[in-house]
Amino acid sequence: MSYTDIGKETGLSTSAAQQRVRRLEQRGAIKGYHARVAPEAIGLELTAFISIKPFEPNQPDDHPERLREIDEIVSCYSVAGDANYLLKVQVANTAALEVLLARIRAVGGVSTQSTIVLSTPYEDRPPAI
Amino acid sequence: MSYTDIGKETGLSTSAAQQRVRRLEQRGAIKGYHARVAPEAIGLELTAFISIKPFEPNQPDDHPERLREIDEIVSCYSVAGDANYLLKVQVANTAALEVLLARIRAVGGVSTQSTIVLSTPYEDRPPAI
């Protein structure tokens, strides 16, 4: 959608719409723009959530950084509860998940608990304003 | 990024770049385009994951549709494991989460188990190609 269109929808001129968006970007309210790619379209048929817990409770807690190099991890959340982190991963199949789990355990020094996603009725819906 | 820029990066003409993107869109490989909005910027300070399980195992399984009306639910995953669905929600604070949980239980006829997100080191990283 163009600034011209945004202007029409909001009853503003093109340049006013552009200025508003620029302000939202500068404040950090808009973090970026992205194309939503269908994972199946690039061979990633399997999505899973993985909870991780360190084996040794008093280790340095730099798991997010250590795990960042693993491309299959699309999201990393630090959580309160039984686990320390919750990861969302995308892989080709269960064999690839098995390999990935071993890698996560090795890199992170953690135990894992996986939840396979069967389907995604909806995801990343825009917040209601 | 413009088609002209994509063309430069891929060594294609503007119209060839545009045609390729159009094809990806038509095949469904690109599902759409979105601005990433910082939830805190609109007063949503608390993110949580909620696992839900029906009280009565042999109920009609239309939870995603029944829960769709709840705007605080940003994502809904059908999962294999202890729970039936995993929801990602965004609310203002713990009080709002409490209200939301009651609503989810009522609408869904389900029990809930919540995991609060403390921070998000990264989210929705692009898949490595």
Place this chain on the structure above:
DNA sequence: TCTGAAATTGTTTGTGG
């Protein structure tokens, strides 16, 4: 599937309120 060119449309920047 790609290139190249022409017509249309959108963006950017400055001036001014």
Place this chain on the structure above:
DNA sequence: CCACAAACAATTTCAGA
């Protein structure tokens, strides 16, 4: 924070390969 206008840049469409 907005409108308007002029200069600039991107998009769209089409012919040809």
